[in-house]
Amino acid sequence: MIAxxxxxSSSLRKQGPRxxxxxxxxxxxxxxxxxxxxxxxxxQAGDETGTIGAGGYERxxxxxxxxxxxxxxxxLLALHGTGMSGDQxxxxxxxxxxxxxxxxxxxxxxxxxxxxxxxxxxxxxxTASKQLHVDDIAFFRALVARFHNxxxxxxRRVVVMGYSNGAQMAMRVALEAPDLAAAVAAVSANLPxxxxxxxxxxxxxxxxxxxxxxxxxxxxxxGGEVVLSHGQSRGVVMxxxxxxxxxxxxxxxxxxxxxxxxxxxxxxDPTSVMVWDWHETGKKPVIAFVVKGGGHxxxxxxxxxxxxxxxxxxxxxxxxxxxxxxxxxxK
Numbered sequence: 001m002i003a004x005x006x007x008x009s010s011s012l013r014k015q016g017p018r019x020x021x022x023x024x025x026x027x028x029x030x031x032x033x034x035x036x037x038x039x040x041x042x043x044q045a046g047d048e049t050g051t052i053g054a055g056g057y058e059r060x061x062x063x064x065x066x067x068x069x070x071x072x073x074x075x076l077l078a079l080h081g082t083g084m085s086g087d088q089x090x091x092x093x094x095x096x097x098x099x100x101x102x103x104x105x106x107x108x109x110x111x112x113x114x115x116x117x118x119x120x121x122x123x124x125x126x127t128a129s130k131q132l133h134v135d136d137i138a139f140f141r142a143l144v145a146r147f148h149n150x151x152x153x154x155x156r157r158v159v160v161m162g163y164s165n166g167a168q169m170a171m172r173v174a175l176e177a178p179d180l181a182a183a184v185a186a187v188s189a190n191l192p193x194x195x196x197x198x199x200x201x202x203x204x205x206x207x208x209x210x211x212x213x214x215x216x217x218x219x220x221x222x223g224g225e226v227v228l229s230h231g232q233s234r235g236v237v238m239x240x241x242x243x244x245x246x247x248x249x250x251x252x253x254x255x256x257x258x259x260x261x262x263x264x265x266x267x268x269d270p271t272s273v274m275v276w277d278w279h280e281t282g283k284k285p286v287i288a289f290v291v292k293g294g295g296h297x298x299x300x301x302x303x304x305x306x307x308x309x310x311x312x313x314x315x316x317x318x319x320x321x322x323x324x325x326x327x328x329x330x331k
Contacts, residue, residue: 052146174208215310259277293313
């Protein structure tokens with residue numbers, strides 16, 4: 001087992017999932033498709049909803065704040081995919097970040113993008129957020145400031161994860177605002193190629209976790225054009241390998257990663273998971289989970305099978321792996 005991942009995941013695996021969500025339907029317009037998702041977290045005592053002005057727009061969010069959150073606690077921002085909302089992002093992660101927040105003492109915010117999209121680094125995009133150059137980083141900074149003032153979270157212990165369009169936005173944070181986030185996690189997304197790239201990287205190293213499926217029908221594992229429904233294109237992205245090596249090079253790594261194949265949990269599951277791991281004392285870690293046969297999904301026990309998005313592996317639980325990585329960076 002790779003040393004760093006063994007360190008950050010062993011304690012989380014012992015807990016196992018604690019399901020306390022009810023099954024309700026919601027209908028996100030993901031990539032122009034009507035997708036039935038069967039699980040949504042129920043309202044809890046620690047829930048907060050609100051709006052905040054940022055970048056000239058009124059923005060909304062839902063959050064979960066555990067009872068008796070300690071002063072100086074971390075804050076996790078979880079960013080949804082195209083056409084979704086913050087509440088729906090909570091659903092596709094099975095409410096697990098809320099339960100992890102209870103267990104480990106951090107707050108979670110599920111922001112909603114402008115008209116349900118994020119202004120990420122891809123040039124080829126016709127969404128409203130891109131066309132209007134909506135300042136999502138200003139939105140995130142405003143949320144961090146509010147939760148520092150109201151709940152005492154530590155502004156140095158902010159982490160950001162995202163799925164699909166949200167993962168692209170998380171990578172924009174790592175590229176342009178590394179002071180905002182101590183680490184980021186990107187699920188089902190690769191960096192755009194130079195011709196499709198509009199961001200202005202700071203050049204500073206970043207702690208990054210990636211999680212990509214080799215059979216992703218939206219984000220091509222080997223690189224290429226991201227095409228949504230009705231032929232809508234988001235332009236060309238790098239391969240997963242090139243994206244991971246971009247982050248590794250940024251962090252000062254010159255060689256190949258350590259690799260490991262995770263234990264297979266379910267003989268009926270056709271997927272498997274390999275881990276690429278760059279870590280060294282004094283450097284930011286880069287971890288990539290490669291799901292062989294996996295689709296455009298957030299792997300977790302609660303994500304329902306959706307044929308148009310591909311297979312969901314049962315060999316990893318994304319929220320647990322992501323928080324384990326974040327926790328190892330924040331220590």
